[in-house]
Amino acid sequence: MGKKVTVVGAGFYGSTTAQRLAEYDIFDTVVITDIVDGKPEGLALDINQSRPIEGFETLVVGKTTGADGAGYEVIAGSDVVVITAGLPRKPGMSRMDLLETNAKIVRQVSEQVARHAPDAVVIVVSNPLDEMTAMAQLATGFPRNRVLGQAGMLDTARFSHFVAEALSVPVGTVRTLTLGSHGDTMVPVPSRSTVNGKPLREVMPAEQIEELVVRTRNGGAEVVALLKTGSAYYAPSAAAARMARAVAQDSGEVMPVCAWVDGDYGISGVYLGVEAELGAQGVRRIVQTELDADELTALKAAAEAVRAKQGDVADL
Structure with a gap:
C-alpha cells in the first residue's frame, strides 16, 4: 500500500473515477479536488461512508481548491494524478470547441501538479483529449512518458460493446482495437479485432463493421445528445481508473492510450x-x-x- 492517487475535478467523471479507484482497495488515499466550494469534501464523505458496505479501506479526501493554487498541497506525494477538470461537451459541440477554455484550465492544474506532486504520472481525460495531453506535458515540464491521455481504452470499449451487441455474443469474447486520435481521426483496426478468436471480418460483413466504426467514432456525441446535459462518464471513468491502476501496480499491462510517439510506425x-x-x-x-x-x-x-492542433496549444 502506501499509494496515493489524485483526481482533479469532481464532476460526474471525476467523482465516478474516484469511487472506482477507492473500491479497488489498492491505495491508501484517493484525493478528489474541485473549485466548487465544498463539493469534493461532500463527495469524499459520501464515498467514505460506503466503505463498510463495499468493504474497502482506502480513505477518500476531498479538498476545495482556488484558481490561485490554494488547497493543492493536499495532492503532495501522489503517485498518479488524473486530470478531469474542464467543461464537458454540450449537444452539437465538437471536442475541438472546448479547446481554448479547457486549455487554460488544464494549464493551471498542470502547473499545480508540477509544484506539489513532481513525481506523479499524469493521466489526462479533459477534451479535446490529444491536445490537452500535449498541454499537460508542456505545462508540467514532466518527461513525456509520465504524461498520457485516456482515449483508446474508451473507444475500444465502445467498439467492443457495439460488436458484442450486434452479434449477440458475450462482450468477453470480443477483442477490438482503436488507434489514432480521440475524435474524427480515430483509427479502428478491424485487422486486429476478433470474436471468439476469429477475425471480425469473417463474422461480420464489411458494411456493418463500417457502421459500428462510425458509431464508435461518434460514441461520445451519441451519449451527449441523449443526456442533453453533461457527457459520458461511466465508461470513461472505468477506462481512466484501469490506467491509473496499471501505473500504481507497475503492472506492465498493454493498453491503447494517448502517448508520445517518436519513431514508431514511422511517426515522430x-x-x-x-x-x-x-x-x-x-x-x-x-x-x-x-x-x-x-x-x-x-x-x-x-x-x-x-500534430497541427497540438502545435497550437503551446500558444494558449
Whole structure:
C-alpha cells in the first residue's frame, strides 16, 4: 500500500473515477479536488461512508481548491494524478470547441501538479483529449512518458460493446482495437479485432463493421445528445481508473492510450493513440502492432491532423 492517487475535478467523471479507484482497495488515499466550494469534501464523505458496505479501506479526501493554487498541497506525494477538470461537451459541440477554455484550465492544474506532486504520472481525460495531453506535458515540464491521455481504452470499449451487441455474443469474447486520435481521426483496426478468436471480418460483413466504426467514432456525441446535459462518464471513468491502476501496480499491462510517439510506425514527435505498456513511470514503451496498409495510412493521417492542433496549444 502506501499509494496515493489524485483526481482533479469532481464532476460526474471525476467523482465516478474516484469511487472506482477507492473500491479497488489498492491505495491508501484517493484525493478528489474541485473549485466548487465544498463539493469534493461532500463527495469524499459520501464515498467514505460506503466503505463498510463495499468493504474497502482506502480513505477518500476531498479538498476545495482556488484558481490561485490554494488547497493543492493536499495532492503532495501522489503517485498518479488524473486530470478531469474542464467543461464537458454540450449537444452539437465538437471536442475541438472546448479547446481554448479547457486549455487554460488544464494549464493551471498542470502547473499545480508540477509544484506539489513532481513525481506523479499524469493521466489526462479533459477534451479535446490529444491536445490537452500535449498541454499537460508542456505545462508540467514532466518527461513525456509520465504524461498520457485516456482515449483508446474508451473507444475500444465502445467498439467492443457495439460488436458484442450486434452479434449477440458475450462482450468477453470480443477483442477490438482503436488507434489514432480521440475524435474524427480515430483509427479502428478491424485487422486486429476478433470474436471468439476469429477475425471480425469473417463474422461480420464489411458494411456493418463500417457502421459500428462510425458509431464508435461518434460514441461520445451519441451519449451527449441523449443526456442533453453533461457527457459520458461511466465508461470513461472505468477506462481512466484501469490506467491509473496499471501505473500504481507497475503492472506492465498493454493498453491503447494517448502517448508520445517518436519513431514508431514511422511517426515522430506527437501525442497519438497507440498501444503502450504501462508501469510506475507511465509509458514504459510503445507496442507497435501489425497494421494493414489502409490502417497505417489512416494512422499517419491522424498523426498529422493532431500534430497541427497540438502545435497550437503551446500558444494558449
